[in-house]
Structures are given as C-alpha cells and as structure tokens.
Amino acid sequence: MNLLKKHDPNGPSSWRKAKMERDTQRLLADIYEYSKRLFAEHQRSVLLVLQGMDGSGKDGLIRELFKLVSPAWVNVHSFKAPSVEELTHDFLWRVHDKMPEKGMITVFNRSHYEDILVPSVYGGLAARDIEKRYKQINDFERMAEENGTKIIKVYMNIAPNVQAKKLRERIDTPEKHWKHSDQDWETREHWAEFMEVYEKIFLKCNDVPWHIVPCNRNWTKLYAVSKLVADTLKKMDPQFPPLKSDKFTPNYEKARISY
Amino acid sequence: MNLLKKHDPNGPSSWRKAKMERDTQRLLADIYEYSKRLFAEHQRSVLLVLQGMDGSGKDGLIRELFKLVSPAWVNVHSFKAPSVEELTHDFLWRVHDKMPEKGMITVFNRSHYEDILVPSVYGGLAARDIEKRYKQINDFERMAEENGTKIIKVYMNIAPNVQAKKLRERIDTPEKHWKHSDQDWETREHWAEFMEVYEKIFLKCNDVPWHIVPCNRNWTKLYAVSKLVADTLKKMDPQFPPLKSDKFTPNYEKARISY
Numbered sequence: 105m106n107l108l109k110k111h112d113p114n115g116p117s118s119w120r121k122a123k124m125e126r127d128t129q130r131l132l133a134d135i136y137e138y139s140k141r142l143f144a145e146h147q148r149s150v151l152l153v154l155q156g157m158d159g160s161g162k163d164g165l166i167r168e169l170f171k172l173v174s175p176a177w178v179n180v181h182s183f184k185a186p187s188v189e190e191l192t193h194d195f196l197w198r199v200h201d202k203m204p205e206k207g208m209i210t211v212f213n214r215s216h217y218e219d220i221l222v223p224s225v226y227g228g229l230a231a232r233d234i235e236k237r238y239k240q241i242n243d244f245e246r247m248a249e250e251n252g253t254k255i256i257k258v259y260m261n262i263a264p265n266v267q268a269k270k271l272r273e274r275i276d277t278p279e280k281h282w283k284h285s286d287q288d289w290e291t292r293e294h295w296a297e298f299m300e301v302y303e304k305i306f307l308k309c310n311d312v313p314w315h316i317v318p319c320n321r322n323w324t325k326l327y328a329v330s331k332l333v334a335d336t337l338k339k340m341d342p343q344f345p346p347l348k349s350d351k352f353t354p355n356y357e358k359a360r361i362s363y
Numbered sequence: 364m365n366l367l368k369k370h371d372p373n374g375p376s377s378w379r380k381a382k383m384e385r386d387t388q389r390l391l392a393d394i395y396e397y398s399k400r401l402f403a404e405h406q407r408s409v410l411l412v413l414q415g416m417d418g419s420g421k422d423g424l425i426r427e428l429f430k431l432v433s434p435a436w437v438n439v440h441s442f443k444a445p446s447v448e449e450l451t452h453d454f455l456w457r458v459h460d461k462m463p464e465k466g467m468i469t470v471f472n473r474s475h476y477e478d479i480l481v482p483s484v485y486g487g488l489a490a491r492d493i494e495k496r497y498k499q500i501n502d503f504e505r506m507a508e509e510n511g512t513k514i515i516k517v518y519m520n521i522a523p524n525v526q527a528k529k530l531r532e533r534i535d536t537p538e539k540h541w542k543h544s545d546q547d548w549e550t551r552e553h554w555a556e557f558m559e560v561y562e563k564i565f566l567k568c569n570d571v572p573w574h575i576v577p578c579n580r581n582w583t584k585l586y587a588v589s590k591l592v593a594d595t596l597k598k599m600d601p602q603f604p605p606l607k608s609d610k611f612t613p614n615y616e617k618a619r620i621s622y
Contacts, residue, residue, distance in 0.1 A: 144538075144541040144542075145541075146541070163433070163435065166433055166434060166435050167432075167433035167434075167435070170433075170434050171430070171431075172430075173426075173434070174422070174425055174426035174429075174439075175425065175426075175429050175432070175434045175437040175438070175439050175470070176422065176425050176426070176439040176441070176470075176472065178434040179434070179438070180433075180434050180435040182435070211434075211435075213435065275606065275608070275611050275613060276613065278603060278613070279403075279603050281603060281604060281605060281606040281607075281613070282403040282404075282405070282603055282604050283403075284606055284607070284608060284611070286608050286609055286610050286611070289610065344537060344538050344540060344541055345540060345541050346540060347534065347540040347543055348540075348543070349534070349543060349545055350545055351545050351548065352534050352543070352545070354534060354535065354537070354540070
C-alpha cells in the first residue's frame with residue numbers, strides 16, 4: 105500500500121478551476137438544503153473527520169463548506185492535547201462526548217486518529233497498546249454508524265513544499281501570527297514517519313472508508329469535500345417530518361384556530 | 364414601566380428598508396472581521412441571549428447573522444425543558460456548562476430567563492423562590508462579565524397578529540411542519556401574562572442591559588441585532604496577538620528555517 109505516494113495533492117488533471125468552482129456553488133446549496141432536512145428530521149447525524157498536516161487548510165475549509173448553513177445545525181470541535189481530566193479516562197471518552205446530536209453535523213478538526221499518530225511517532229505508549237487502538241476505533245466507528253451517525257473521514261493531502269509556504273505566511277502576516285506554532289515546524293521534520301502511520305491507518309481503519317483529498321489549492325480542496333458531504337447527505341435522503349398535531353390538520357383554514 | 368407597550372415591533376418609522384439592508388451587509392462583514400479577531404485573541408468571549416415568543420424569528424436570525432462567520436467560532440445552544448439529570452441540579456448548572464469558551468461567540472436560543480418565565484406563568488415554584496432567581500441571575504451574569512464574557516440580551520418583539528401568521532405558516536407549509544407545536548398555540552393564550560413577566564425581567568435584571576428589537580419584519584430584526592453584535596465587538600476591540608516564537612522573527616527571510 106502506498107496510497108499517498110500515488111495521490112496527486114494538486115488534484116486530477118481533468119479538473120478545470122472554473123467548472124469546479126461553479127459545481128462547488130451548487131454543492132454548497134445542496135449542503136444547505138439537505139442539512140436543513142437532516143435537522144428537521146432529527147433522527148440521524150453526520151460526523152466529518154478532518155485529518156491532515158498543519159497548514160493543510162482545515163480551518164478555511166470549515167468556514168467555506170458551511171457558508172450557507174446555520175451555525176445551529178453544525179458543531180465544530182478541535183481536539184487539542186488531552187487535559188488532565190481527559191487523561192484519567194480511555195482515549196475515546198472525550199471523543200464520544202463530542203459526537204453529534206441527532207439532526208446535527210459535527211466536524212472534528214483532528215480526531216481520535218491523533219491518538220494513534222502521536223504515540224506512533226513520538227512514543228509514550230507501548231506498541232501493542234497502539235495496535236489495539238486500530239481495532240477499538242473500528243469498533244467505535246461501527247457502533248456510531250449502527251446508531252445513526254454517518255461518518256465521513258477525510259485526509260487532507262498537501263505537498264511538503266506547499267505546506268512550508270503556508271506555514272511561512274503565518275510568520276510574515278501579522279493577522280496570521282496567532283496561527284503560528286514552532287511545534288508545526290518540528291512536526292514537519294517527522295513528515296515521512298507521519299505518512300507511514302497514515303498509510304497504516306488507511307489500511308487498518310477502513311471499515312468506514314477514508315477519502316484522500318487534494319489540498320495544494322483551495323478550490324480543489326473545497327470542491328472535493330463539498331462533493332463528499334453533499335453526496336453523503338443526498339444518499340441519506342433525510343425527510344421533513346409530517347405535521348404532528350392534536351389540534352390542527354394541514355391547511356389552517358380547515359383547522360380550529362384558538363386565537 | 365411599560366416598555367413593551369411603548370415599543371413598536373415594526374421598528375422606527377425613520378428606518379428605510381433599502382438603506383438598512385445595505386447597512387446590514389456592512390455590519391455582517393464587521394461581525395466576520397471582529398469575530399475572527401476575537402477567536403485569534405483567545406482571551407474574551409461573547410454571549411448573545413435571544414428571548415422571544417414562538418415565531419419571533421430566532422432561528423432565521425441566527426442563520427443570517429453569522430452567514431460570513433466560521434461555524435468554528437460560533438456555538439448555538441437551544442435550551443429545552445430540563446432533563447432528569449439537569450433537574451437534580453440548580454437551574455443555572457446547565458446554563459453555566461454552555462457558557463462560551465475564550466475566543467467564541469455563543470448564542471442562547473432561549474436561556475435561564477425561561478426559568479423565571481415558565482414558573483411565573485404556569486406555577487410549580489413558590490413565588491419567593493422565583494423572586495430569588497432574579498438576583499441569582501444578576502449575580503451570575505455579573506460574574507460572567509467580570510471574567511471576560513460580554514453578554515448581549517435581546518428581546519425579540521413581535522405583534523400577536525404577526526405571530527399568528529408565522530405559526531399558521533408552519534401548518535400550511537410541508538417544509539415547516541417540523542417547527543409546529545400545539546404547545547405554541549397554548550402558550551399564546553398566556554400572552555399578556557408572559558409580557559407582564561418580561562416587563563419585570565427588564566426592570567429587575569437590567570444590570571446587563573436588555574435590548575428590545577422590532578421583529579415583525581425580517582429586515583428590521585436582522586439590522587437591529589447585527590448592529591448590537593457589531594457595535595459590541597467593535598467596543599471590545601479584540602486584537603490579533605503578536606508572533607509567539609523561539610525560532611522565528613516576523614519576516615521569514617531573516618529567520619532560520621529548519622526545512
């Protein structure tokens with residue numbers, strides 16, 4: 105398996121920017137329409153898992169993707185280093201707590217996959233305990249899907265030289281200083297090791313499939329992920345529920361109006 | 364005091380639709396810019412409390428207000444009837460839990476004021492215990508503001524006949540059936556009692572001031588609340604933080620790049 109080496113972070117050569125941008129606008133409108141239905145139906149939910157190296161554009165993507173959608177229908181959760189309280193529990197405890205409510209779309213900006221990635225590259229957990237996490241994550245994701253949460257897993261693929269440009273912008277641009285972390289440059293030194301762990305994740309945690317998305321350019325990234333989210337929602341086909349009333353029938357002129 | 368009788372839910376006669384809609388676009392852009400800074404600064408937060416009768420347009424307002432803003436910077440929380448677990452705690456326990464994190468804007472779609480309104484109109488709590496809640500809420504809101512959470516409290520004023528039209532649309536329009544609740548029509552029978560309690564709330568819980576907003580029409584509602592939110596954010600004047608780095612100085616050409 106060498107999925108990442110085979111994948112072009114610039115996107116397929118057949119993609120034309122103008123066409124994809126037009127398609128994206130249509131897909132964003134679909135996401136609005138279907139996420140409204142999902143919220144109205146109030147039975148199922150969607151979890152969008154975003155993984156990728158620093159600077160692969162997760163924050164910008166989240167803003168663009170849900171531009172038409174109400175913030176009341178979308179939750180975004182960024183997983184940082186676990187707190188002291190979180191560390192007193194198993195690694196999936198804090199993840200479970202943030203899973204979407206019925207009717208909602210939740211975005212994980214980083215996720216439980218960090219709990220495989222970080223110890224695999226930096227140590228701190230026995231190899232056999234890391235090994236167990238692959239199966240535990242598969243079991244957890246299957247349980248969530250069986251209970252009505254559709255999971256979309258995205259790896260945001262960016263080339264190392266494009267990442268460097270993005271990280272450097274954070275140093276050059278005063279409005280982006282807050283995004284800078286020396287740690288991101290340190291993490292970058294371990295690029296090949298991270299890719300090796302990702303390949304293993306794609307292979308072993310693929311019961312809920314991974315989607316590798318080209319992220320060197322913003323328009324390919326936004327097009328690819330909007331298509332994934334829109335297609336998933338369309339396939340779920342959430343329905344507006346019928347009128348629930350003991351007092352009224354549809355068409356109020358026939359109904360008893362009490363005021 | 365009779366604030367609500369003096370307030371015109373159509374908005375001031377001096378407001379012109381075309382001009383206010385232009386102004387609103389500018390205000391929404393301001394909300395985007397300043398909420399980004401608030402998030403980057405990561406020191407303070409904003410709580411927007413929305414109260415109003417059913418059909419006063421809270422849901423639509425939330426969607427429009429944060430159209431340009433990332434869902435990663437805004438949380439929306441709707442308080443329903445308390446759960447069994449919530450009822451085993453004081454009434455502010457679940458409210459405190461949902462207060463905004465540093466850097467965030469949180470919207471309460473209904474709030475702790477329901478814990479005064481509902482028992483005042485329907486009973487279930489001794490009058491002297493309801494009385495205590497006014498002070499407890501003042502103390503709680505002051506504590507939150509002293510700790511960096513700026514609170515904006517909005518009463519969404521709609522005329523009873525306009526409300527009836529909105530509620531009837533939910534019966535007539537299949538896509539709106541899910542919003543219908545017989546209970547809303549029952550609540551409506553207690554309109555005068557609710558207004559009386561609101562007047563008392565405006566009088567006694569005004570340490571953090573209330574803003575009564577004209578909600579008969581969507582454009583007056585959106586203009587008035589965008590202005591409140593934009594003005595509050597501008598007054599807070601959140602700042603992009605300086606570069607924090609042990610390795611780099613602004614302008615990367617002078618910096619040691621490790622890759």
